[in-house]
Amino acid sequence: MDSEVSHRQRRVAILGEHPEVRQLFGPCLQTALLGTVAVAAQLGFAATLSGAPWWLSLAAAYAVGAFLSYELNIIVHECSHNLVFRGSALNKVFGILLNVPGVLPSAIAFRHYHLLHHRFLGQPGMDADVPSRWVVALIGHGKLGKLMWLLTQPFTYGLINPMAVRPRIPVDGWLVANCVAVIGASAAVVYWLGPGALGYLALSAYFALGPHPTGAHILQEHIIFEGREETSSYYGPMNAFSINHGMHVEHHDFPTVAGPRLARLRAMAPSYYKDRFHHRSRFATLWRFVMDPRIDLDSRAIRAPVS
Numbered sequence: 001m002d003s004e005v006s007h008r009q010r011r012v013a014i015l016g017e018h019p020e021v022r023q024l025f026g027p028c029l030q031t032a033l034l035g036t037v038a039v040a041a042q043l044g045f046a047a048t049l050s051g052a053p054w055w056l057s058l059a060a061a062y063a064v065g066a067f068l069s070y071e072l073n074i075i076v077h078e079c080s081h082n083l084v085f086r087g088s089a090l091n092k093v094f095g096i097l098l099n100v101p102g103v104l105p106s107a108i109a110f111r112h113y114h115l116l117h118h119r120f121l122g123q124p125g126m127d128a129d130v131p132s133r134w135v136v137a138l139i140g141h142g143k144l145g146k147l148m149w150l151l152t153q154p155f156t157y158g159l160i161n162p163m164a165v166r167p168r169i170p171v172d173g174w175l176v177a178n179c180v181a182v183i184g185a186s187a188a189v190v191y192w193l194g195p196g197a198l199g200y201l202a203l204s205a206y207f208a209l210g211p212h213p214t215g216a217h218i219l220q221e222h223i224i225f226e227g228r229e230e231t232s233s234y235y236g237p238m239n240a241f242s243i244n245h246g247m248h249v250e251h252h253d254f255p256t257v258a259g260p261r262l263a264r265l266r267a268m269a270p271s272y273y274k275d276r277f278h279h280r281s282r283f284a285t286l287w288r289f290v291m292d293p294r295i296d297l298d299s300r301a302i303r304a305p306v307s
Contacts, residue, residue: 007121021254026083027083027085031075031259045060047197062212065204069102077110080110081256105175108178113128121231121252122300122301128165150290216282223297224295233248247263250265
């Protein structure tokens with residue numbers, strides 16, 4: 001089965017009824033300004049908190065830094081689809097720049113695994129969003145196991161899951177440049193601002209993918225909470241600053257539409273999206289995942305592995 005048959009069928013149907021959607025295709029340069037501001041803000045907060053007590057850095061990372069780190073991750077995501085600039089090279093360069101406050105190099109690796117995710121949605125061994133069977137078995141169906149998974153989600157999602165993907169990321173100049181830039185920047189932060197500043201950045205990166213409303217997007221996108229649809233959207237206040245990142249059904253339908261234009265896409269073809277299950281609260285998504293015994297890591301559409 002083609003991994004994106006439902007999204008592809010909806011895309012064809014929408015374009016047949018609403019050919020004006022094609023006007024939304026292509027990069028959105030204004031996202032570059034948003035990303036540049038977010039990098040400056042995150043580094044500015046790191047400098048401000050360089051000598052702060054640990055509890056203040058922890059609170060700031062949760063209340064502010066996680067949202068800035070999330071914003072940077074979203075724009076890296078846009079770069080992976082070449083939706084900030086025209087052409088791959090500029091998007092890769094900008095993605096690396098956005099990754100500078102992220103402590104660990106991830107922009108080029110994310111691009112590799114995310115494009116595979118779109119091509120092989122739900123296929124073990126090809127889609128890094130699909131957890132390994134041993135992870136599913138280890139976490140189980142209980143509240144404590146699911147809570148522990150949320151606490152370790154940045155590591156399982158960012159490190160363990162990609163290890164099961166067979167098309168390994170090539171070690172090329174882009175990957176090396178990403179590693180040099182981010183590790184070098186982290187060393188410079190420690191040298192010029194002190195370890196406290198790096199601690200703030202590391203906590204921000206952790207919360208952005210972990211037990212936080214920003215990290216809830218990993219659950220929202222492809223964990224099935226209700227019905228049988230393999231992809232779900234979030235329509236809530238966080239879309240206002242996250243360039244509509246919650247509109248994940250719309251994104252999979254049209255990966256060539258930049259985030260700032262996804263709301264216009266939905267408005268052009270409302271009948272295709274209005275009656276689908278969707279999330280309205282990221283806190284509620286986290287709570288329900290942990291507390292609802294019917295929802296676990298296996299609550300997703302899994303396709304037969306490619307041979």
